Amino acid sequence: MPHDEIFTLREQKSHxxxxxxxxxxTRKRIAKLQDFIGSQQSEITEFDESLVQKLIQQITVYDDHLAVRFKSRLEIDINE
Incomplete structure (x- = not known):
């Protein structure tokens, strides 16, 4: 097997x-978030800053919708 092919295969394996x-x-982060959400004892009825800090990485406001990126890397759009 030529040297270049071995190098290419090693690089592909590494990637x-x-x-x-x-x-x-990503799976571990999602599982941790699911466990955290599942452990909440009541329905969320008001803003909880500590909960937001644990779950949300970024919220982007557009003219016609919001984009929410969770720390699990899940992203959703909210259209209103």
């Missing part, structure tokens, strides 16, 4: 392993 680690980290 694949990095992608796998990234997906696993």
């Amino acid at each position: 694949t392993e990095a992608d796998t680690r990234s997906r696993e980290e």
Whole structure:
């Protein structure tokens, strides 16, 4: 097997392993958020700053909607 092909295969393996680690980290963050939300004892009826800080990474306000990015990297658009 030529040296260049071995190098290419090693690089592809490295990228694949990095992608796998990234997906696993995302799954762990989602599971932690699900556990946290599931542990809440009551319905949320008012603004809770500590909850927002734990769950939300960024909120972007557009003219016609909001975009919410959670720390789990899940993103949703809210149209009003």
